[in-house]
Amino acid sequence: MSAVLMVLLAWLLFAGSHLLMGLPPCRDALVRNLGEQKFVAVFSAVAAIGLAVLAATVAIYGGDGPRGPALGSVPVARALLALLAFLGLSLSMAGLLNYARSPMALFRTQIRPVAGIERVTRHAFFVGLTLFAVMHALLAPTLAVCIYFFGFALLATTGAVLQDRKLLARYGVAYRDYMAVTSLLPFAALVQGRQVVSAEDRLMRQLVLSAVLAALLLLLHPLWSLHHGAPFAGAMAVGGVFAAARRWHFRGRSMPVTD
Numbered sequence: 001m002s003a004v005l006m007v008l009l010a011w012l013l014f015a016g017s018h019l020l021m022g023l024p025p026c027r028d029a030l031v032r033n034l035g036e037q038k039f040v041a042v043f044s045a046v047a048a049i050g051l052a053v054l055a056a057t058v059a060i061y062g063g064d065g066p067r068g069p070a071l072g073s074v075p076v077a078r079a080l081l082a083l084l085a086f087l088g089l090s091l092s093m094a095g096l097l098n099y100a101r102s103p104m105a106l107f108r109t110q111i112r113p114v115a116g117i118e119r120v121t122r123h124a125f126f127v128g129l130t131l132f133a134v135m136h137a138l139l140a141p142t143l144a145v146c147i148y149f150f151g152f153a154l155l156a157t158t159g160a161v162l163q164d165r166k167l168l169a170r171y172g173v174a175y176r177d178y179m180a181v182t183s184l185l186p187f188a189a190l191v192q193g194r195q196v197v198s199a200e201d202r203l204m205r206q207l208v209l210s211a212v213l214a215a216l217l218l219l220l221h222p223l224w225s226l227h228h229g230a231p232f233a234g235a236m237a238v239g240g241v242f243a244a245a246r247r248w249h250f251r252g253r254s255m256p257v258t259d
Helices: 003-022 024-034 036-061 075-101 124-139 143-171 173-180 203-219 226-249
Strands: none
Touching (some): 075 124, 075 203, 143 226
């Protein structure tokens, strides 16, 4: 079986199970039978297993098969794509830092006023991951590795759209109002005047801290590059389980509307 097909099958296993369990009919049925907390545990476990299989598959087959875009062989293109990947990673870090107060947070029952990175985009993690993954797909030396990274971009984009749909169904008018003053496309709400950054806002602090974290992760790039980028999927699995466990641990605490 070809390397490209093996990576595609691994992606179908992970993305298919992830999206299926997140869709309302399946999710609602599982929540009714398991309860919200057990569903989160099962959902996280299935996602972690899928990502582990994906990581193992790209580690074994990533170096085989047809040549990829390999734009890293062009110095100017490599520098530009690396910069855009860094910006995407920084945006994703900002989304993670803001996760606990965002409408997407597990077990959240209310929507807080827009603040920080939400003024730039309401889906900082997904948008940042999309940018990061697309740049790496273009740098990929083989088609199998290109598909591996492009899959993350496609999943993140789909995830942002599905999150809006799910949260709109959950919160109704409150989330519709939240969407009206925020944007999926970075900086669109600011350019259109739907958001304004004030001196008291924590946006700049978030952006600087996120860039520092991204730079620290960049120092580990030789590690991330091992086995054709397989550690990236492994880190996503660990991060997802950690985030779910953290929100589960604090599920009993009150969640005020404002900071």
